[in-house]
Amino acid sequence: KEKVEITKEQQALMKVIADAYNRHQIPQDVAKKLLQDQYSAEENFLLLTEMATSQVQVLVEFTKNIPGFLSLNHEDQIALLKGSAVEAMFLRSAQVFSKKMPNGHNEVLEDRIRRSGISEEFMTPMFNFYKSIGVLHMVQEEQALLTAITILTPDRPYVKDQQAVERLQEPMLDLLRKLCVLQHPQKPQYFACLLGRLTELRTLNYYHAEMLTSWRMNDHKFTPLLCEIWDVE
Numbered sequence: 001k002e003k004v005e006i007t008k009e010q011q012a013l014m015k016v017i018a019d020a021y022n023r024h025q026i027p028q029d030v031a032k033k034l035l036q037d038q039y040s041a042e043e044n045f046l047l048l049t050e051m052a053t054s055q056v057q058v059l060v061e062f063t064k065n066i067p068g069f070l071s072l073n074h075e076d077q078i079a080l081l082k083g084s085a086v087e088a089m090f091l092r093s094a095q096v097f098s099k100k101m102p103n104g105h106n107e108v109l110e111d112r113i114r115r116s117g118i119s120e121e122f123m124t125p126m127f128n129f130y131k132s133i134g135v136l137h138m139v140q141e142e143q144a145l146l147t148a149i150t151i152l153t154p155d156r157p158y159v160k161d162q163q164a165v166e167r168l169q170e171p172m173l174d175l176l177r178k179l180c181v182l183q184h185p186q187k188p189q190y191f192a193c194l195l196g197r198l199t200e201l202r203t204l205n206y207y208h209a210e211m212l213t214s215w216r217m218n219d220h221k222f223t224p225l226l227c228e229i230w231d232v233e
């Protein structure tokens, strides 16, 4: 039985990533707001665009704390952020969705989201992903590392120096693998399962622009930042 242990520098890396991730806690109040009131499709869309805009901003702050990120080629930094922002947003939404709430609240939240204005055809892939994240019961450190690994995906469009990105992603993958073995000793496939979720996340990438433009309302307005990050308008 291989003895897995976290090295000193891996402990330091974990602390940096976990602290940065905790600082980047997106306002949990999106769930609270949705539980408080039923909103119109227009109000829900506005809530989404506001939340997503602020999430991009905090994601940039989180990314700047990833060791080595700021030493990457500047165009590649932008390409990585642009390439991962939507996935990070769905990953964050899944984590918020999976939070255990007082009984009945999770069902109400799901119902509010189902009736928020999203077209029917996107419900299944989106909620399948949310539920597949939920059943993993990820700890904060795993969520933080998975977000960093998503950002440091070498084969994003327009990334020039892919090797440099791989060199940053590898230590994160190695650390996550060890963490999974230590946190979930009874689930040897847990690490592979986590990485499988990243593949599922990419499929949501393809849907997201249409999810937004098909929101049940007229005249979809986006913030300039979202126009940059999402393939809309």
Ligand SMILES: O=C(NC1CCCCC1)[C@H]([C@@H]1CCCCO1)n1c(-c2ccc(Cl)cc2)nc2cc(F)c(Cl)cc21
Binding pocket: 026, 030, 031, 032, 034, 044, 045, 047, 048, 049, 051, 052, 055, 089, 092, 093, 094, 096, 097, 098, 109, 112, 113, 116, 118, 208, 211, 212
């Ligand atoms: O605001 C959202 N997510 C933010 C984004 C930044 C990070 C924090 C969470 C949206 C909501 C959906 C209802 C209408 C208002 O927007 N949302 C989405 C979602 C995101 C993209 C698309 Cl295109 C469709 C739905 N899934 C969610 C799951 C959840 F549990 C909760 Cl609380 C909200 C969620």
